[in-house]
Amino acid sequence: MVFSSLLFIFVFLPTILTVYYLSPRFLKNFVIFIGSLVFYAWGEPVYIVLMLFISVFDYINGRLIEKNRDNKKTARFILIMSITVDLLILGFFKYFGFAVANISALFDLNVMAKELPLPIGISFYTFQSISYVVDVYRGNVKAQKNYISYGTYVTMFPQLVAGPIIKYIDVSKEINNRKESVVLFGEGVMLFIIGLSKKVLLANNIGLVWTSVKSTPMDEVSVLTAWIGILAFTFQIYFDFSGYSDMARGLGKMFGFNFMLNFNYPYISRSVTEFWRRWHISLGTWFREYVYIPLGGNRRGALNQYRNLFVVWFLTGFWHGASWNFVVWGLYFGLFVTIEKIFLLKWFEKLPAFAGRMYTMLIVIIGWVFFEYDVLSDGLNYIALMFGLAGNPFVDSHAIYYLYTNALLFIALIVCSTPFLRNIAWKFQEKAKFTSGFATPVVFTVLLFLCVAFLVTLSYNPFLYFRF
Structure with missing residues (x-):
């Protein structure tokens, strides 16, 4: 079940909200916990069973770590055991086939591993569970004594399958002491509709363009068509993932939770470093707090800092999938982040903002080619095609057709990638508070109606981050 489905919008969500708000305070977490299990079990x-095992395992480990807080050796052993088991489970389901295939190729063993279906959301809830035991060990939070409350944190359906990655320390107070309100619920509904609109009206429609271009043999694709295609994917993955994150944050507000912002207009960034402070913020924060800083961060000299950056970016790429293209993608960005730290950021301070944004988008767009093509040679061939190195014509009738039929959509995508509409909405609310009180519900009702109409008529409704 996905958020951008009629089943979720008109059956699951109204049902769980009704039961939740009719339940007494002491049962509300239980309602979310059971509802989340139903949501996950639907697909x-x-x-x-795997998700419940991880949640029970780390719940017990958290209690044991706190109980043995005065015995650091025992507490550290429990912590290491907890993290090791969590990572072994994640590694088995996500990377076992990849490891067998590479070992077989390396030693010419001709061994084939059975392809295991990847449990949805395992990368997200595993990282959340690890952050909990680490923070309990550090003394940043107290161990949760109520399993239902902890299970609610791990299995919470709004952010279960695609984040944002919520650290226990950020929601520990809200787990048992949150306060729902009409205002917060209304904010949640609006945020959910915004995310749904991003996903259904923008990501799905522009995704059709990329699907068409990618399915065309490369020797039949012109240079301009190649750029149109990868630009379409650039917008698709942003509005798909950020839309899902907005829906998750909106759902959280409906239940009284305030999840962190996960995307902050990354395509207006003036450097790759800034881009990664705006893109998938929760993942970057997790790696910073639980990998980069424990490795030493920038405290032990420049060379150690650069090493730590490459370790983090290798893991960032590998986290996204069991394929060498993701490793290359991660190291590719790690290289540019490191170069910027060495000298490039100082150069950009002297240049116009436009130059920094053009440079960043070029690096990001090329990076999306590595991300999208599982076979590295295919990605490299596509990049060669983009820059006219494959001998293909610069323009053809397909490129003209894509531009002609999607010009307005591309304009909408560019505008919605910036804070322009948000700023206009804020100014309108400030200057016309009385009128905005009527206009806002109308606008969001129209958006919801359009999304439902598209969901009824279109069969193309993928969610790109399900595979991670």
Whole structure:
């Protein structure tokens, strides 16, 4: 079940909200916990056992770590055991086939591993569970004594399958002491509709362009068509993932939770470093707090800092998937982040903002080619095609057709990638508070109606980050 489905919008969500708000305070977490299990089991009933095991395992470990706080050796052993088991489970389901294939190729063993279906959201809830035991060990939070409350944190359906990655320390107070309100619920509904609109009206429609271009043999694709295609994917992955994150944050508000912002207009960034402070913020924060800083961060000299950056970016790429293209993608960005720290950021301070934004978008767009093509040679061939190195014509009738039929959509995508509409809405609310009180519900009702109409008529409704 996905958020951008009629089943979720008109059946699951109204049902769980009704039960939640009719339940007494002491049962509200139980309602979310059971509802989340139903949500997860709808698509993967078998793997619900895996998620429950991880949640029970780390709940017990958190209690044991706190109980042995005065015995650091015992507490550290429990912490290491907890993290090791979590990572082994994640590694088995996500990377076992990849490891067998590479070992087989390296030693010419001709061994084939059975392809295991990847449990949805395992990368997200595993990282959340790890952050909990680490923070309990550090003394940043107290161990949760109520399993239902902890299970609610791990299995919470709004951010279960695609984040944002919520650290326990950020929601520990809200787990048992949150306060729902009409205002917060209304904010949640609006945020959910914004995310749904990003996903259904923008990502799905521009995704059709990329699907068409990618399915065309490369020797039949012109240079301009190649750029149109990868630009379409650039917008698709942003509005797909940020839309889902907005829906998750909106759902959280409906239940009284305030999840962190996960995307902050990354395509207006003036450097790659800034881009990664705006893109998938929760993942970057997680790696910073639980990998980069423990490795030493920037405290032990420049060379150690650069090493730590490459370790983080290798892991960032590998986290996204069991394929060498993701490793290359991660190291590719790690290289530019490191170069910027060495000298490039100082150069950009002297240049116009426009130059920094053009440079950043060029690096990001090329990076999306590595991200999208599982076979590295295919990605490199596509990049060669983009820059006219494949001998293909510069323009053809397909490129003209894509531009002609999607010009307005591309304009909308560019505008919505910036804070322009948000700033206009804020100014309108400030200057016309009385009128905005009527206009806002109308605008969001129209957006919801359009999304439902598209969901009824279109069969193309993928979610790109399900595979991670």
